[in-house]
Amino acid sequence: MSTNRQRAIAKALTALLPLAPYADAEKIRTDAGARHLKTLPPTVAVWLATVAHVRHAHTDYEALLEDDYDRDSARFFVIDQINAALTRWRATRLLDPDDPDAG
Known part of the structure; x- marks a missing residue:
């Protein structure tokens, strides 16, 4: 059974990375659900997990x-x-190289 948070993470992942390979998407999904990201909105957790994974x-x-x-x-x-x-x-967001916090 899927929780509301898991569904929100899945939705955010699909919106952010529509063509991510399955293995990468599953790793990002798992990482976005990690305890240390639990207090963040699902979209932010997915973004942080994505950047770290890549x-x-x-x-x-x-x-x-x-x-x-x-x-x-x-x-x-x-x-x-x-x-x-x-x-x-086909991510809907990229890192900004001019942002000192990028990466």
Whole structure:
């Protein structure tokens, strides 16, 4: 049985990422339902889970960290890769590279 929050997350995920591959969408759905995101609106939880998932699974972020880049620098260098994945999935939102909090 699905809760109202789970339904809201599913709806937000479909609206944000209409062409996300199933495996990615399921991981994002699970992450958006995590306890630490529970107090956020479903749309915000889905966005944060999406950016984190894409950063870790579809960019060079982890390799940059292993090469001793600090977290903020590594995030800066993968914004274009994140946006490329979001664009492939026809996302209705992208990261703004000029936003100091982007990534």
